[in-house]
Amino acid sequence: MKTQAAFSNRFQSFSERNSNLLRLLAVFVIVFAFFAITKQGAFLKPETFASMAVQLPEYSILALGVALTLISGGIDLSVVGIANLAGILMALFLSTAATDAAPDAVPLYIAGAAAIGFLVGLSCGAFNGLLVSRFRIPPILATMGTMQIFTGLAIVITEGKSVSGLVPAYEHGINSALFGWLPVPLLMFIACAAWVSFVLNKTNYGQKLYMLGTNEKAAAFSGIHTNTVLMKTYIYSGLLAIVASLIMMGRNASAKADTGSSYTLQCVLICVLGGVKTEGGFGKVSGIVVAVLILQTISTGLNLFREINNFYRGLIWGAVLVAVLIANCIIEQKEQAKLMKKLSMEEAAEA
């Protein structure tokens, strides 16, 4: 009896702390059940899940970066631009330098390309960070501008054409699966999610980031170097964009200035759906992961409906985003009302 009560108590406190996560999981189950019932065999087969596992990592990793900036109270709209600029530079390096290389040297060239990519991510992220922290430009405007700059540079470098002719070994590597069932992109996403979760929960920086996002002034008064934290945040976002870029390049076997132009909206949508507050200070990796699963299920499921044209996806995502915003707002108001009631009751009891 006692253990049972303790268990139900613990469950209650867990569900109170993670009410958003539980709601998301419920939505996921409903969405999943909807497609499983309406499409049955066509949906519930291994190929569906295999394609989902390969499709979701690239934009989910971008979303992790956007989430960090949202938690800081800002936003990074330039992640897709960073990914494409780096992708093009890496693809150019691979297609010019590595094609005639000896087979043993290929991994070295790939490592070199990745190094170039991370350098680009670092500098682009630092540039964003500088504009936001040092120059105090509102993050929306700053990253909107740098998105144009990075994409613009990518267009200038390629003159609008796509860069292909990478080394086959690289494409093969990205498109293979570990142990025969774990796709490499998914593994990269899991690694990134684990890393971001670690950074947010277990490091000094994570604590400071939440404080900064909650109240910048209070954080500054507590002796936090807000500019340093902001710098780090935008650099991390840039570096995560490079990981996504590595996947995109391998999957498309090429790089182009306008790849994944719809990913920006999708990233913000995932974050908002996953419970990251746009005004800063809140957000967990677990929420983002479930949000990703929901979106990918909707996307894959809709593909099975032949009669629904592809352009409906934007309509549905937009509607989902607005609906989630409204639902969150109503739930929050209710919770606040409940809290106020509890407080006033306690006050009455004391009196």
Place this chain on the structure above:
Amino acid sequence: MNELSKRKWNRLLSHNEFYIAIIIVAICLLIEVRSGQFFTPNNLVDIVRSGIVPCIFGIGVLVVMLSGGIDLSFVPIAALAMYITNSVMLDTGFSGSIVVPFLLAGGIGIACGALNAVVISKFNLPTMIVTLGTSSIFTGLLRGVFEAKEKTASPILMELGSSKLFTAQNADSGLTSDMPSTLFILLGVVVVTFILLRYTTLGRGIYAVGGDPGAARRAGFRVTRIQFFVYCYVGLLAGIAGVTRTGMSQAAHFTSLLGTELTIIAATVLGGARITGGVGTITGTVLGAFLMTIVSNSLVLIGVPTYWQQFFTGALIVIGTGISVYQASKKYRGSLSLDERAKEELG
């Protein structure tokens, strides 16, 4: 120099418009020196021509920014309104008054704007995220539900676009450009918005809400209603801009329109509108829109390949917003409050 003119001079120096005007003159001179083609009658008319639609959009963006919000959905609204209106005009073979297509497009614009307005004002949600979502909805409606294809303009809109005030000719090259009558539409929008912002309680309310919503509420402004109006007004202007554009380009091309919202927001910010609300003027917005138009129209004149355009747009956004933020911080440095000073010392 006497006291009065000195004060006037100082006031001029503190205005953003003054600096944009200087930048515009400098850029114009630079282009003229490099190409010798800038100050030709046809090029000037061309620039005014290409600036009309961005200006109408820019004024809509200004009104939202004044109220402290941001709208990312006005371009999809314009595309939707223009596509539906043009299709209706084509299908019915309408040949009556030119006011009708504008009423129709304006109505569609207001309806779309009202959706933004309801969600934003009723639930008090972040405007950028909401309009990001609705922009996706409107684009989805246009391409998914209406299965929009690029169409030519209907006869009545063709007529609107080809009516001209005068024709300017380049004496050397013989190239001509028409000054379109749609200039009057822009003038109408400017005058109406000016009166609205300057002389009506509603307009002053927009500034007040953008400055400090709490204070505006205590001063007796109905914040929700003002916000509601703002997003409907932007929708209206977007509809008007969409129809105007269809006439001037003689076609309802929406693919080239979608995705231009950032440039227009950037132009408005360049014109001195502050993204946090409460600050901004129509003069500044018009100047900002023309600065953008001049830069993008003239790259070819000075021999820069067109694929540099996006890079320059981005650079303009970053530099322009950087300057206006810097100016704002300079203005307040003298009157820093205690906590801000403490923050400066600490951080």
